[in-house]
Amino acid sequence: MHPALAQNQYFVKEHVGLLKAANNYDIYDPATSQIVLQCREPDLGIFTKVFRFTDYKRYTPFDIKVTTPTGGQVVRVRRGISIFRSRVEVLDEQDRLIGIFQQKLLSIGGKFELQDATGKPLCLLKGKWTSWEFDFEQDGKSYGNVTKKWAGLGKELFTSADNYMLTIDPSVPADSPLRQMIVAAVMCIDMVLKE
Template sequence: MDFNTTKGEGNMHPSLRNNQYFVKEHVGMFKSANNYDIFDPQTNQKILECREPNLGFFTKLLRFTDYKKMTPFNIEIRTSDGQLVCSVKRGISIFLSKVDVSDENGSIVGHFKQKLFSIGGKFEVLSAENAILCTLQGKWTSWDFRFIQGNTELASVTKKWAGLGKELFTSADNYMLSINDSVDKDDNIRTLVLASVMCIDMVLKE
């Protein structure tokens, strides 16, 4: 199946070629940063870490207020040994969010843009040239999101997966990301899909 996405140049990081990822949030009562660990659910090995290493003082304070959704973020996704895989960045958001995704070299891979008057949470996944690649659709209340292109589902994000014990799915933001195995292993859409999961909480949560 040939998806109308955006191919890389054959140098995509191996960790972005998986079809399933378990994303586990770092839990803390006074946690201001977005910190996640990403595991391969087939091996239970941690393959990626997501951190906000340069969170400013005032941003930290605002994360504990009703202005959390408006705060900027710059999330870095790295391998366990520190290699940068991609980064997800947004400035101050007054009304609708636009998020930039860059590869390990700092080159823009694509963007996310929140849709006006969307119900339940919805944003467009764009290429570096701002062409629409797919749309994230779903309901925050049931934690069921789908990346849709036309009538085709490219990937899904859910808190339900039969392969993991219920103890992993706590009140924290833990997700299972599944990418359609028909999506090319070197397609930049994989980077964008994984990156989007890192900021669903910041962009869509009400």
């Protein structure tokens, strides 16, 4: 597993753009303000680009590659066309399936079950209906959380770009696939629930 995933806090900043089809993010180390990871959606098809500018945007497929600033893939987050309930796959640096986000229907605030590659439940990602906060938990134990950060009135009103703070509990081992899933969760939340 890449050393950039060993940190416990990340600041995720979505690129600003008024007319953009692709979603791009930079992930910073909040302590140093240095970019540690980049998230890009490089291979959009023409139909996906067209539908991204309609009310059907939230149903379009996505394939986001999380890389180091030098270009080495760390995690990949992808989903096909989704109508009712999203199933988002997370792949490692060799494009091997490491886990799945299975969206739960009829949840207030948003809810996903995180599963390993075999479909075994790892934990739940639950949103709060009163705020833009999501927690990773299982049996009362917290593995981390994602909180949306206010970007300012102009940015919030006129663009779809969001900023998030991701915190991973230190009890999650540095070599655990759960850590890769938690980092991938920010893109999953933004693309499935917030777009």
